[in-house]
Amino acid sequence: MSILYATILGLLFGFILQKTGAANPQKVIEMLRLRDFHLMKTILFSIGFSSLALFLLLSTGIIDSGHISIKSSYIGVIVGGAIFGIGWAISGFCPGTGVVAAGAGRKDALSFIVGGLLGAFIYMLAYASLKPSFLFDKLGDKITLVATSNEKFPILLPDLPAIAVAGSIAIIFILIAWKLPQNQKA
Amino acid sequence: MKSFLYQKQWGWRASGIALGLSFLLAIALVKPIGVSTQFVILDGIAWNLISDDLIVENSNAKKGYSSTNAYLNKSGGKYAKNVENPVNYSFIFVIAMIAGGFIASRLQSNKDSKETLTAPAVWKNKFGPSPGKRYLTTFLGGILVLVGARLAGGCTSGHMMSGMMQTSLSGYLFAAGVFVVAVPVTIFMYKGESK
Numbered sequence: 001m002s003i004l005y006a007t008i009l010g011l012l013f014g015f016i017l018q019k020t021g022a023a024n025p026q027k028v029i030e031m032l033r034l035r036d037f038h039l040m041k042t043i044l045f046s047i048g049f050s051s052l053a054l055f056l057l058l059s060t061g062i063i064d065s066g067h068i069s070i071k072s073s074y075i076g077v078i079v080g081g082a083i084f085g086i087g088w089a090i091s092g093f094c095p096g097t098g099v100v101a102a103g104a105g106r107k108d109a110l111s112f113i114v115g116g117l118l119g120a121f122i123y124m125l126a127y128a129s130l131k132p133s134f135l136f137d138k139l140g141d142k143i144t145l146v147a148t149s150n151e152k153f154p155i156l157l158p159d160l161p162a163i164a165v166a167g168s169i170a171i172i173f174i175l176i177a178w179k180l181p182q183n184q185k186a
Numbered sequence: 187m188k189s190f191l192y193q194k195q196w197g198w199r200a201s202g203i204a205l206g207l208s209f210l211l212a213i214a215l216v217k218p219i220g221v222s223t224q225f226v227i228l229d230g231i232a233w234n235l236i237s238d239d240l241i242v243e244n245s246n247a248k249k250g251y252s253s254t255n256a257y258l259n260k261s262g263g264k265y266a267k268n269v270e271n272p273v274n275y276s277f278i279f280v281i282a283m284i285a286g287g288f289i290a291s292r293l294q295s296n297k298d299s300k301e302t303l304t305a306p307a308v309w310k311n312k313f314g315p316s317p318g319k320r321y322l323t324t325f326l327g328g329i330l331v332l333v334g335a336r337l338a339g340g341c342t343s344g345h346m347m348s349g350m351m352q353t354s355l356s357g358y359l360f361a362a363g364v365f366v367v368a369v370p371v372t373i374f375m376y377k378g379e380s381k
Binding site: 006023024029030032054057062073079083090094100115166169177 | 195196199201202203205206207212213218222225226228230260275277279280286287288289291303304307309323325326327330339340341344347351352353354355356357359366369371372373376
């Protein structure tokens with residue numbers, strides 16, 4: 001069953017990433033240069049909309065809170081993000097969009113994937129020596145802003161109602177998405 | 187509907203809703219989407235083919251496997267288990283994404299030209315038509331992206347999209363780290379380029 005889900009959801013996600021333009025490095029580079037906000041609008045809109053929908057579905061029990069999975073917060077998340085940012089900027093690909101772009105026939109995505117496999121391998125070898133460093137100093141561990149109905153995870157703002165906060169974030173993100181200038185070029 | 191599926195690119199509203207729904211559906215049915223870990227799993231699968239002792243069954247480990255590599259061994263041998271059993275949800279998911287990208291591009295009514303598939307126009311305007319330079323750059327970019335993603339413990343899908351929608355602090359920290367660096371680097375790199 002899980003393999004069937006993997007196949008259907010992976011196909012769907014790959015198809016959608018290609019259709020949003022996220023797997024097109026032209027769109028990524030023009031977004032990061034602040035010249036074409038199509039992808040920025042798409043990302044903000046999708047996070048805002050799906051966050052509110054997620055918390056509504058969690059509160060009604062339609063989505064099982066056991067499916068929630070939160071990643072740790074530590075110094076390396078920010079430092080890793082910055083290193084990732086350089087690579088994303090110079091290539092125009094991230095791991096997911098690189099894979100999809102290769103499927104869509106992009107040759108520059110193939111060399112990205114080979115580089116990615118090498119990068120992942122370097123990290124596998126370096127992990128044991130990085131582990132004791134400040135990079136893994138915790139910044140709240142697996143913490144969320146509001147309650148996800150899964151008690152495993154600590155909460156930053158426990159006194160605020162989750163739906164209200166998720167709803168406010170959604171409104172802010174969607175408003176920014178709406179207000180960012182539209183690019184006439186597709 | 188047909189023309190919607192054949193369109194080269196959707197508008198931002200349709201894109202945002204479709205993308206959001208795919209992340210929601212994945213959480214509803216299984217778990218949040220993540221991609222970058224599977225680069226480690228594929229490395230591990232290749233390494234495991236040429237090594238006899240990289241991964242061993244270990245009934246004391248939480249996931250039943252342990253590895254001589256500290257990274258594959260972490261979290262009770264979680265990655266070691268997936269390397270040993272490549273037909274697992276997360277790995278097949280990423281393989282299926284390749285097929286999803288392929289299908290979307292085949293259905294596209296207005297096909298991409300061969301030239302734009304080697305390097306985007308903005309790259310060619312700035313750095314010329316040589317594909318070698320572009321391939322070298324995406325190769326180096328790939329190294330940085332995966333080192334960064336593994337250090338951070340996730341990438342655009344796992345941290346930024348799945349993380350931020352669950353209001354995980356880590357998603358916000360990751361996004362801040364990424365954009366604070368990526369925006370100035372891109373502006374500087376393509377300075378003077380204008381179509």
